Amino acid sequence: MSELVCIAFKGRHTADQVLNDLRSMQKAHLVDLEDSCVVSRDAEGKLHLKQAVNLVGTGALSGGTWGALWGALVGILFMNPLAGLVIGAAAGAGAGALSGALGDYGIDDDFIKSLGEQIGPDSSALFVLLRKVTLDKVMPELGKYEGTVMSTSLSNEQEQQLREALARHTASAA
Numbered sequence: 419m420s421e422l423v424c425i426a427f428k429g430r431h432t433a434d435q436v437l438n439d440l441r442s443m444q445k446a447h448l449v450d451l452e453d454s455c456v457v458s459r460d461a462e463g464k465l466h467l468k469q470a471v472n473l474v475g476t477g478a479l480s481g482g483t484w485g486a487l488w489g490a491l492v493g494i495l496f497m498n499p500l501a502g503l504v505i506g507a508a509a510g511a512g513a514g515a516l517s518g519a520l521g522d523y524g525i526d527d528d529f530i531k532s533l534g535e536q537i538g539p540d541s542s543a544l545f546v547l548l549r550k551v552t553l554d555k556v557m558p559e560l561g562k563y564e565g566t567v568m569s570t571s572l573s574n575e576q577e578q579q580l581r582e583a584l585a586r587h588t589a590s591a592a
Contacts, residue, residue, distance in 0.1 A: 420452050420547050420548060420549050421547070421548045421551070421570070421572050422525065422545070422546070422547050422548075422569070422570065423544075423545075423546050423548065423567070423569075423570045423572065423580070424533055424543060424544070424545045424546075424567070424568040424569040424570065425543065425544050425565040425566065425567055425568060425580075425584070426536070426537050426541060426542070426543045426565060426566045426568050427541060427542050427543065427544070427563060427564065427565045427566075428540075428541050428564060429540065429541065429542065430458045430459070430460060430540055430541065430542050431458070431542065432541075432542050432563060432565075433456045433457070433458065433542035433543055433544035434456055434458075434468075434542070435563070436544050436560070436563055436565075437454055437456055437544055437546070439559055439560075439562075440454075440546065440556075443555075443556060443559065448551070448552045448555050448556055449548055449550065449551045449552070449556055450548065450549040450550040450551070451546060451547070451548060451549070452547040452548065452549045453525050453546070453547040454525075454544070454545065454546045454547070455467060455468065455469050455525055455530050455544075455545040456468040456542060456543070456544055456545075457530060457533075457534035457537065457542060457543045457544075457545070458541070458542040458543075459534075459537050459538065459539055459540065459541055459542070460539070460540065461539055461540045462539070463539050465531075465534055465535070467530065467531070467534070481510040481511050481512070481513050482507045482508075482510045482511035483507075483510070484510050485506040485507050485508070485509050485510015485511060485513070486503050486504075486506050486507035486510065487506070488506050488510070489502040489503050489504070489505050489506015489507060489509070489510070490502050490503040490506065492506065493505075493506070525545050525547050530545055533545075533568055533569060536568065543568060553576060553579060557579055557580065557583040558583070560580070560583050560584060561583040561584065563584065564584065565584045566584070567580055567581055567584065
């Protein structure tokens with residue numbers, strides 16, 4: 419079962435740095451990320467979302483490829499495979515982009531936006547969906563950053579360990 423963790427950080431780029439560290443830890447098999455999203459708010463207060471999986475782009479690419487293939491095959495029947503290829507690719511890309519825009523993978527977008535509204539100007543938040551995590555090895559790495567746990571599906575004991583790891587940075591910086 420996957421665990422959801424949402425942490426707010428001071429600084430617009432801090433959540434990106436933490437996500438990069440988590441990806442490095444994933445290469446070392448310390449965490450297994452299922453999905454992630456970085457939400458940042460600039461100094462003017464505008465909210466920016468960076469999803470790990472771009473469903474619109476992926477859907478357009480996949481739909482365009484399949485549409486071109488099927489369009490060319492149908493075009494061969496009508497003695498004009500090039501027109502079938504172009505029309506099929508365009509129709510497939512449009513349909514794929516639409517299905518990607520309507521689909522949702524991993525962390526619920528409405529949940530991300532609602533919690534993202536709570537972060538202040540010039541700050542960021544990291545949303546990660548973890549399949550597996552080796553807490554005793556990951557916690558010291560997270561202790562390098564000052565953050566506040568916004569929401570989590572971890573057990574109470576694990577959540578407390580995470581809060582303590584993030585608080586260590588605050589204590590050592592003081």
